[in-house]
Amino acid sequence: MADTDTPGTTELRLGTGSGIVTRRILNTPLRDALPSEIPIIDVADVYSEDVTKRKAVAEQVRAAAMNTGFFYAKNHGVSEDMIAHTYSTMLDFFHQDLDTKIKADSANTPDHMYGYRPPRSQILSRDEGVDVREAFFWHYDPPRDGESERTYPEYMKGRMTSDQFEDKFKEALVPGLRAALNDYSMHFTKLAHALTRTFALSLDLEEDYFHTAIRHPEVSLTANYYPPIAKPPTPSAASEVSIGSHTDFQFFTILSQDDVGGLQVITREGQWIRAPPIPGTVVVNNGDYMQRITNDKYISSVHRVHNWSGKERMSIPFFWGYALSEKLVVLENCVGEGEEKKYADIGCQEWVEWRMKDMMALNAEA
């Protein structure tokens, strides 16, 4: 991080949904999240026939989304066995040697939607050093989606499918990888559709308000593999991080993690807190689209990972967004009396390109 120049705080520069911004982080030590900061929400009732019950979940989601922007979802309905199977398949992949894994280098796939990213090949936060994580990117395959329309919208046509990816990079993959990741994606797509309705209710909108935006959702997931890193003697001595401070680009993210821990989140006050694994839950967090359309009522929270456990760690975030052909428009009911819209309407495609450019600009800084 940059040198401390205000007593009690340290500056952190971030590529965010609003361009490059500087955040003041409290110098108080990292601590566990309080339940009031990252609550556990029982989401079983998002599938209830009773709208009163669905609204009761939405009330809790609203409180979490307006506070730290993270919550743990329990009773989410996604099979723990399916998640465990995906983790063991992905570990088989990551345990191969680098020469094999790099044969599925994501740099060789069109638009970098699929495949492997080697360790120490990215810096998400210039102030924190290089990201040690290895990653494997996967993309949504519309014909396999049981919830959305099983057709490709025009702009997705010509994209690589998971079958084509598997055919091309067979040598680097392990048995069952495509099936496991497609299965994972399908199950979380169902949950994401339900939570989209919950987020709509939480914003006092019609439950299907976002239906058009996510009829052809832009979906990806990443298997993150984090070898352990050494804890630096002082935070300012750090030259590497498991994954540097960032916000997620899209609408919201649903993250599964193993039992190792290492995820950290910044509260609205600028305090770093731990979001440790809680068995049977997944973590749900607001993304940049959410912050933008809610005029900053729901924030896209900054998070990172330090795997100081001495053990390997894995997580699989599922990134859920509008179709790139959609627009991000500030919701009228999120603009309070005497307030103004902070953001102009923007197409998702344009926004993502702009956001990537900001991220690169930050990386290019000395």
Ligand SMILES: O=C(O)CCC(=O)C(=O)O
């Ligand atoms: O590994 C984690 O817990 C978080 C990963 C993450 O934030 C990401 O991949 O965007």
Ligand SMILES: [Fe+2]
């Ligand atoms: Fe993230």
